[in-house]
Amino acid sequence: MKILKSQTKLCLSCMEEHEVQEVLILEENIFNNKTVHYNAIYEYCSKADEYTQSEEMIRKNDVAFKDAYKKQMNLLTSDEIIEIRNIYGVSQKDFAIILGWGLATITRYENYQVQDTAHDDILRKIKEDPKWFLQLLERSRDNLSLKAYQKYSKGVNALIKSKKNEFLKEVIEMQYIDINGNEELTGGTILNLDKVVEIVNVFSLKVQNLFKVKLMKYLWYSDFLNYKRTGRSITGLAYKALPMGAVPEAHEMIIALEGIHFNEVLINGNTAYKFEYVPGLDTKYLSEEELEVISDVIRQFGDMNTKDMIDVMHKEAAYKETEANEYILYKYANQLSIN
Ligand SMILES: [Zn+2]
Structure with missing residues (x-):
């Protein structure tokens, strides 16, 4: 007692x-x-x-x-059911409507009544799969008030978006799993996607007409200059020598991360990605020293157009010494044209 x-x-x-x-x-x-x-x-x-x-x-x-x-019995407890309902911010009654169950079903499950395993499975699936919840929500649209429908719809879409971003991060990290923290390939830093997003956003704010090729160069110069100064890259990105210069591994997925925004614009019949600043994103991951490196890179190359930038890159020892499509090793940072 x-x-x-x-x-x-x-x-x-x-x-x-x-x-x-x-x-x-x-x-x-x-x-x-x-x-x-x-x-x-x-x-x-x-x-x-x-x-x-x-x-x-x-x-x-x-x-x-x-x-x-x-x-x-390995069934969800009442608190766990309440938690699932709270993820979607729905009322007990509306949750029952969305699931197509009796109106008082959820209320009972959140109290004394024991759910059967079929209903338990459905609740667990709802927890893991917001896209499925969205489908059920659409199906029951007419049975909900417009205000409630709009609120739930907004909530679940935000949830799906953040899940997509989590998934994207995982896939990028998987691609780096064998080289993470490798001195020569990633500059001895474990890949930090929060810093990557922040750097891209700093460049988007400070550089006019920031297109993808140029952005990739800025990232490379930032990481390599930081390595030259401190022996560590900023982001942990690994870069390959492509015809237009250095490009980070998984670059296509990286620019799709939440917090990075670009518009597709047509230039001479070709689609180009023009990067835009995402307001409200503070720099909380980058250190003062790293921000200084970024400022120095902008000071060096800020006015250059993409073609000049590619020319500069092509003269770097790091680029000249690296075979096409191979990783550019961080050891070449010591021969970087800027300090
Ligand atoms: Zn008494």
Whole structure:
């Protein structure tokens, strides 16, 4: 028995006012032929040496009993069901409508009622798969108020977007898994995509007409200049020598990360990516020293057009010494044309 609290009040056992204790007691009970153990709350009267339950305690104890059973059967507990509903910010009633269940079903599952395994599976799938929730939401659109529908739709779309970004990050990180932290290939730094997003955004803010080829060069110069100064790259990106200069591994996925924004523009019949600053993104990952390196790179090349920038890159020892399509080794940072 564990005492939760002690207070002077009207005792439910002897109906007199005195100090009454609220206690937790380990109970044993049977549900669906299973013996279940759980902690139940009681009020204890020391005068009558009696335990009683208020209406509220009866309700809570029933939930605790069923939750213990749910846990034992590997079913979602009431709190876990509430948590899933909260992910999507839906009311109990609307959640039941979206799932096509009886109106009070969710309310009951979040309390004393034990869900069957079919419903349990559906709830688990909903938790993992916002796209499926969106489908169900669309299907039940007419049965929800417009305001509720719009709110849920906005929420789930934001969730899908952030899931997509998480997935994208994972795929990029997978591509770096064998070279992560490698001194020669990544400059001894573990890939830091938060810094990558931040650097791109700093360049997008400070450089006019920032197109992809130029951005890739800026990234390369920033990492290599930082390596020249400190012996470490900023981002941990690995660069390959492509015909137009250095390009980071997984560059196509990198520019699709959340926090990086570009517009597709037509130049002489070709599609070009013009990068734009994303407002509200603070620099919280890059250090003062790293920001200084970035400023120095902008100071050196800020006014150059893409063609001049490619020419400069082609004169770098790092580029000349590297075979086409091979990784550019960080050791060449020492011969970089800028300091
Ligand atoms: Zn009493």
